[in-house]
Amino acid sequence: MAKVIIKTYPNKQVRINHLSLYNFKNHAEIKIDFKADITCITGKNGIGKTNILDAVYLLSTCKSYYNAIDYQLIKHGETICAINADFSNGQQYDLQMQIENGKKKKLKKNDKFYEKLIDHIGLINAVIITPGDIELVLGLSEDRRRYIDICISQCDRVYLNCLSEYNKVLDQRNRQLKLFAQHRHFDEILLDSFNAKLIPAGKYIFDKRVEVLSKINGYFNEYYQTITSGSENVSLRYDSDLLHQNFEQLLRENTDKDLALERTSKGLHKDDLVFEINGYPLKKFGSEGQSKSFIIALKLAQYRYLTEVLNTPPILLLDDLFEKIDEQRAQQLIDLISTDKFGQILITDTHEERVRKHFENALKSINFVGL
Numbered sequence: 001m002a003k004v005i006i007k008t009y010p011n012k013q014v015r016i017n018h019l020s021l022y023n024f025k026n027h028a029e030i031k032i033d034f035k036a037d038i039t040c041i042t043g044k045n046g047i048g049k050t051n052i053l054d055a056v057y058l059l060s061t062c063k064s065y066y067n068a069i070d071y072q073l074i075k076h077g078e079t080i081c082a083i084n085a086d087f088s089n090g091q092q093y094d095l096q097m098q099i100e101n102g103k104k105k106k107l108k109k110n111d112k113f114y115e116k117l118i119d120h121i122g123l124i125n126a127v128i129i130t131p132g133d134i135e136l137v138l139g140l141s142e143d144r145r146r147y148i149d150i151c152i153s154q155c156d157r158v159y160l161n162c163l164s165e166y167n168k169v170l171d172q173r174n175r176q177l178k179l180f181a182q183h184r185h186f187d188e189i190l191l192d193s194f195n196a197k198l199i200p201a202g203k204y205i206f207d208k209r210v211e212v213l214s215k216i217n218g219y220f221n222e223y224y225q226t227i228t229s230g231s232e233n234v235s236l237r238y239d240s241d242l243l244h245q246n247f248e249q250l251l252r253e254n255t256d257k258d259l260a261l262e263r264t265s266k267g268l269h270k271d272d273l274v275f276e277i278n279g280y281p282l283k284k285f286g287s288e289g290q291s292k293s294f295i296i297a298l299k300l301a302q303y304r305y306l307t308e309v310l311n312t313p314p315i316l317l318l319d320d321l322f323e324k325i326d327e328q329r330a331q332q333l334i335d336l337i338s339t340d341k342f343g344q345i346l347i348t349d350t351h352e353e354r355v356r357k358h359f360e361n362a363l364k365s366i367n368f369v370g371l
């Protein structure tokens, strides 16, 4: 059995030391101390294990990984919820998030409220791997764009700003295209003024996606081969209109089409990631375990990218990691995340014994929290 050892962490490594939840989803009140490198949260289905990971993710990114609407985070029948946590990354941070029905959520760091939540992004980094990530394989291209956007935004404020500018201008351009149709009048100069704002933001996003995906691709392949002991060939490819044409030309050549469709038909908002296994589309030809292995390798590649750019490992949140993957892949994975390239890890599982067994020979300390 792995021993619980309280370890002093190297400076700057991000770490959550304590978490308190009040009326957060199904938790009326819960307090957890994170005493070891790895904390495994166990308990039966529906007890609230994933919700705890989501609270940590929320404090990292200011967004829930599961609920797009904030009031859904408040316990049914209540009007307010709070998440408090102690973090360290060389410095100590006391974070308090408050979510109140009908109000914007608020975040306080060491007793001072952030004016804009966006200013918090990047302070506490976390990467989550959860069964719902299967949507990366089965879902729409927007799920895959979200993956790459989260990945880059966590360590590049300019990207985050460009993305927000791009989406704002795209929305304005689309509204204008509808107005042109309604009024049966087209003003080229007006449309060009939207293009002039869209193009620089789009160019930064595109260049960054190319650069980061080429790095992630290498890490992804390496991790997939490690987890699966090299039994399958996988590929990850970036697909974008901008790979074939520059953005300005693309917008210009598609003006008639955009006017007819009353929306912007080409651009970064159409980008996708193409996943293949042994030369075939993963969505159609991958088994559940293969798809899960693919997603795990993809998320670990994100983790490695962030570690290298930030020079410190993020917190890794592993939700139901062992579901759908076989014993051998699970063990390869445990051996991988037990290396010192990984920082603090939070795992959820319904079976404490299963996790204990996998971590029997791991070098890292593990602490179990039963709900």
Ligand SMILES: Nc1ncnc2c1ncn2[C@@H]1O[C@H](COP(=O)(O)OP(=O)(O)OP(=O)(O)O)[C@@H](O)[C@H]1O
Residues within 6 Å of the ligand: 024, 025, 026, 027, 043, 044, 045, 046, 047, 048, 049, 050, 051, 052, 072, 073, 074, 075, 076, 320, 348, 350
């Ligand atoms: N806003 C809310 N108010 C009250 N309960 C909520 C709220 N949001 C979610 N829940 C409840 O939280 C529970 C699910 O919690 P969670 O997904 O964390 O469980 P889990 O322990 O991860 O379960 P599993 O082992 O099945 O993955 C469900 O019972 C759900 O109804």
Ligand SMILES: [Mg+2]
Residues within 6 Å of the ligand: 049, 050, 051, 319, 320, 348
């Ligand atoms: Mg769960």
